[in-house]
Amino acid sequence: xxxxxxxxxxxxxxxxxxxxxxxxxxxxxxxxxxxxxxxxxxxxxxxxxxxxxxxxxxxxxxxxxxxxxxxxxxxxxxxxxxxxxxxxxxxxxxxxxxxxxxxxxxxxxxxxxxxxxxxxxxxxxxxxxxxxxxxxxxxxxxxxxxxxxxxxxxxxxxxxxxxxxxxxxxxxxxxxxxxxxxxxxxxxxxxxxxxxxxxxxxxxxxxxxxxxxxxxxxxxxxxxxxxxxxxxxxxxxxxxxxxxxxxxxxxxxxxxxxxxxx
Numbered sequence: 456x457x458x459x460x461x462x463x464x465x466x467x468x469x470x471x472x473x474x475x476x477x478x479x480x481x482x483x484x485x486x487x488x489x490x491x492x493x494x495x496x497x498x499x500x501x502x503x504x505x506x507x508x509x510x511x512x513x514x515x516x517x518x519x520x521x522x523x524x525x526x527x528x529x530x531x532x533x534x535x536x537x538x539x540x541x542x543x544x545x546x547x548x549x550x551x552x553x554x555x556x557x558x559x560x561x562x563x564x565x566x567x568x569x570x571x572x573x574x575x576x577x578x579x580x581x582x583x584x585x586x587x588x589x590x591x592x593x594x595x596x597x598x599x600x601x602x603x604x605x606x607x608x609x610x611x612x613x614x615x616x617x618x619x620x621x622x623x624x625x626x627x628x629x630x631x632x633x634x635x636x637x638x639x640x641x642x643x644x645x646x647x648x649x650x651x652x653x654x655x656x657x658x659x660x661x662x663x664x665x666x667x668x669x670x671x672x673x674x675x676x677x678x679x680x681x682x683x684x685x686x687x688x689x690x691x692x693x694x695x696x697x698x699x700x701x702x703x704x705x706x707x708x709x710x711x712x713x714x715x716x717x
Contacts, residue, residue, distance in 0.1 A: 461486055461494050462503075466650050466681050469504060469513055476510040503650070513650055539567070543671040543695040543716075548572040550693050550716035551634055551669050555579055559631060562659060563590055565615035566636030568669040576600065584628060586655070588614045603628075607655075617655040625662060633663030637670050640692070641678025642705060644685040653681040665690040672697035686711060 461484055468475040468483065480491050495511050498504045504511045548571025555561060557579045563569050565587030573593035576583075580599035585591060588609065594600045605625040607618040618625075635656060639646040645668060647653045660666055666689045675698060686709035693714045706713050 458494065461491075462498060463681070465494060465498065465511070466503065466653075469511060469650065474507070474510060474512040478509075480510070513654070540671045540673060540695075543697070544568045544669075545571045546695060546716040547669050547671065547693050549575050550714055551667065552576045552579075554632065554667065554691070555581060557581075560584070562630045562633040562663060563587070564633065564635035564656065564659060565590065565613055566669070568636045568671065569634050572634060572669075584625065584630065586615045586617065586659070588616070610651075613652075615652075617651060618658065625658075629662050629664070631664045632667055633659055633665070634667050634669060635659065637668055637674055637683070638680045639678035640668065640670055640674050640702075642686070643678070643682050645683045645689065646678060646680030647683055648680050650681050653683045656683045660684055660688065667691045667693065669693050671695050672699070672702075675699065675702040 464484060465475065465480065468479065477488075477491070477495075480495075481488060484491060486494070495504065495506055499506045499511070504513065544567060547568055551569070552572045552575030555576055558581070560582035561584075563572060563583055563585045565585070570587065570589055570593060573590060576594075577597040577600065582601045582603065583590075583594060584603040584605065585594075586605060586607075591602055591604060594602050604616055605618060605628075607616045609616055635645075637645045638648045647656065660683070666684070668689050668691070670692065672695050674694075686706065689706075689709070689711050691712045691714060692706050693716055696715055696717050698713075698715070703713050
């Protein structure tokens, strides 16, 4: 197992609960204790994790209630991402809205593509739980849409609300559909750039009957990141006509329904 593969696996294990023990890493990684220690030291020096007694945990987000700024996430800030491939995202959002049934409850995860659903659900009288303050702002003018937000911390760059590691910030809520974006989509599954975001999205998936992923075709190129879920967890992927045939075949072979939005 190469260093990059070990690093990805370590981040996956930490993202599940926010902490992983050194003993657990020895059992799960094909590497010597000395190699694992070097991996942890390197990742800690890069700010990805924090070394603690007996193992490692998620790095503490910068800022917070006692600091000068709000915590942030790794990845492209929302204001930079919103206009990238905008026509494709608008078509994808419109197609996603067509999957909603009048009066049902859904979850819409934060993202520049999921935001494009909002104009098209105004007449459906949905109950929407969302982690995104941008989506909250877009839905509030809709008289028939009931908007719910989970408990948690606001992350400024993406303007989303996330619970802490291992924390279920919406107990008792369940929805037939979860609409979510991704930093990348590949053979390993759906990926995000930030381990905190990945851990929070794992919790969302636990509260949904069906996972519907909204991604433009660029998200299939050179996939990398923290794995949120395997392809087999996803029910539907909505993308644009730019998707390469081999990527569409990859999804369909995993049992995923592919919708091409134009």
